[in-house]
Amino acid sequence: MLIFNSDTNKIVLTKQFRYAISSEAKENILEIVAGKTGNEEDTLNTAIRETEEETGYRIHPEKTQLLYSCFSSPGYSSERFFIYYTEVKNEDKISQGGGLKEEHEFIEIVETDINEFRQMFLAGNIMDAKTYIAAFHFFQIRNK
Numbered sequence: 001m002l003i004f005n006s007d008t009n010k011i012v013l014t015k016q017f018r019y020a021i022s023s024e025a026k027e028n029i030l031e032i033v034a035g036k037t038g039n040e041e042d043t044l045n046t047a048i049r050e051t052e053e054e055t056g057y058r059i060h061p062e063k064t065q066l067l068y069s070c071f072s073s074p075g076y077s078s079e080r081f082f083i084y085y086t087e088v089k090n091e092d093k094i095s096q097g098g099g100l101k102e103e104h105e106f107i108e109i110v111e112t113d114i115n116e117f118r119q120m121f122l123a124g125n126i127m128d129a130k131t132y133i134a135a136f137h138f139f140q141i142r143n144k
Helices: 043-055 114-122 129-142
Strands: 002-005 010-016 029-031 064-071 080-088 108-113
Touching (some): 002 129, 010 043, 010 114, 043 064, 043 080, 080 129, 114 129
Antiparallel strands (some): 010 029, 010 108, 064 080
């Protein structure tokens, strides 16, 4: 879920340690909210649940749209991304976020200015594929 706070004009990202890339990435990386779909849970409900757990923002389904869906690496895995976009306001912040302790999540919430996010995108400083795809779609939408 790519989150735009319209009150602050900022993109809401998460920053966390990712063991799988720890030998390549020396720092925690910035990402859009992500999570696995639960049993019988559709992808939109997963995105809403994960966003509230990780960032503390209450999400309104009517303000949420699917940007793109694709397989992450079809030659190797059946994992499929469903990348959503939503807008929030300050009043939608209902908790601290940070993830669930029982899932061993220790997530830092980072709100970044749109221009800074654009520079990260253009400079190739976004290391996560789903975040890069979300940024591409976000800037395409904003340029229309």
